[in-house]
Amino acid sequence: MNVTPAHSGLGWPDISSRIISRSVSLDVHDHLDMHILEAFPSGTDPTATSFPLILLLHGFPELAYSWRKIIVPLADAHSGYHVVAPDLRGFGRTKPRAYVENPRQVQYDDPLAPFHILAVAEDVRSLVRALGYTSVAMFVGHDFGSPLAGHCVIAHPDMYKSVVFMSAPFTGVDRPPSLVDQSTDGKATTPGKPTASPVATVASALAALDPPRRHYTAYFCTPGANSDMLAGDEAGLYEFLRGYIYMKGGKWIGNTTHPLPSASASSLPSIDELANDLAILPEYYVMPLHEDMKSIVLRQAREYLLTRPKEDELECAIYATEYYRTGFQGGLNYYRCALSPPPPERAEQILQLAGRRVHIPAAFIAGARDWGVYQTPGAERKMREIVYGARRGEGGMDPEDFVLIEGAGHWLQQEAPEEVVTELVRFLGKVKTR
Known part of the structure; x- marks a missing residue:
């Protein structure tokens, strides 16, 4: 495994020397090379897969780098975790191999199908498998990563053990x-x-x-x-x-x-x-x-x-x-995919997933000064309704798992990393006791 400390390999500031930067080859139709930042518990073997996996999905216009302040603290939480934050398809240093010679790899006229949210959900599932795992202990999505995480857990519920939506309420899989x-x-x-x-x-x-x-x-x-x-x-x-x-x-x-x-x-x-x-x-x-x-x-x-x-x-x-x-x-x-008719090959899949609820423990974290919580009227209420099972068999999200961090805006994992880590570790501890 080719591993490079992110602070020396990429020359990026404000990032722990314990964070590793590398690319992972995914077994998807266009052989995606997905760039990730990752960390393991302090003093452990960085090639091990014996620690539970935490996966962090960024939003727009962000990168895996947006998680830099919480990757290491999460890795050291409880008995230790393998924490991974990828650059999603179309972002940063992730690219299909065919685009190696063109850094601005995505053009407006390119096919949209690979960017459909269920196609990207398959990228994520392929990443989990390429990392050597069959399940994810905690799945966290911020901004556009939040609905992406939601689609992942509804499409592949056996792979994800808990989910945290950040900044953007997840309101379910809608019909096209x-x-x-x-x-x-x-x-x-x-x-x-x-x-x-x-x-x-x-x-x-x-x-x-x-x-x-x-x-x-x-x-x-x-x-x-x-x-x-x-x-x-x-x-x-x-x-x-x-x-x-x-x-x-x-x-x-x-x-x-x-x-x-x-x-x-x-x-x-x-x-x-x-x-x-x-x-x-x-x-x-x-x-x-x-x-x-x-x-x-x-x-x-x-x-x-x-x-x-x-x-x-x-x-x-x-x-x-x-x-x-x-x-x-x-x-x-x-965004174009979200507002466009789905690719024909996705329509039936969406119809099958539409209306399904989240059946794993789920939490929501946002900044108290983030309009993203309210920009879609009724989204907060609908999210609470579609989450099922977080209260030991009752419908609805547990009130203590709906958290607004005072003073923080939309970029809360960068604005208030200590508070975010506290809430994620608390939620993880709660999930571990179920």
Whole structure:
């Protein structure tokens, strides 16, 4: 096994010398070489697989590096764990072998099927097997990694022993939008029928607002989103990422989070009501219709970017270097798949999984100043409802396993790593006693 200490092999700051960087060849259709960061308990053999596996999935625009502050503490928890954080397909140093000669390996016109959430779930299952395991003791997903983890545990429930959703509530496997019956009563959805994505449902209503708006995921699906964010040189990309991370963090004044009104409504909101609800969100979620994400961030975070020492955001330099090399399109394709009809070969699988509940112990952790908890009205309630078995046979998520960390925003494993480790270790101890 080729292992390289991450701090010397990659030259990345703020990372323990105990963290190993390597690539793992996966037995998938395009022979994916998945880059991982990993750690073992202190003083143990780094080639062993005798320790239970913890798997950490990042979101967008992040990398395995986003977990650097909690990998080692988790490895040393209880009797010890093998902790692994991969760069997911389309991110960082993970790539199909066919793309070796082209660092910006993913283009807008490439096939979307490999980025469908169930295809990436198969990447994850292949990684577990390639690491020499048949099960995962604790599975943690942040941001887009949260619904990915949810799809994994529903599609392959025997492989995962517990799951933690972070920042983005997991609301289950939805039927493909192409199979949704259209509402004829002016409501966002028709009771008793499959539900469409709120983004697709309210796009026209958002565009009709004054000023006109669009949802950020709709923007991420446009052909120009990747080039917008990459425009300019690496220094410009660094400034954009500094501002983006700041605005979604716990220190930005705009993150005075609260449930949207329709989340507690006794009846389904109309499409116009839902659009007005979403318009409450900051512009990095519901954007001016004719403005791109980079210009929004640079405009709203201007004072911060001019006055805050750059040394305070070392991770932004790593993200800027990696994304300048690869581009954002791989990560953007996850959003495109979420808002597009599924590949024909996935439709039947989704129909079989739709409506299934999570039958393993589950927890939710987020920053108390993270709008991601509330950006989809009703998502928090639905997540609690689909989790089954966490309360020893009763439906619903155990209240003590729904945790909001005070002062933290969207990037909580980087903003509040000690608190995140405390909650994950507590949850692990609880799972071990079942």
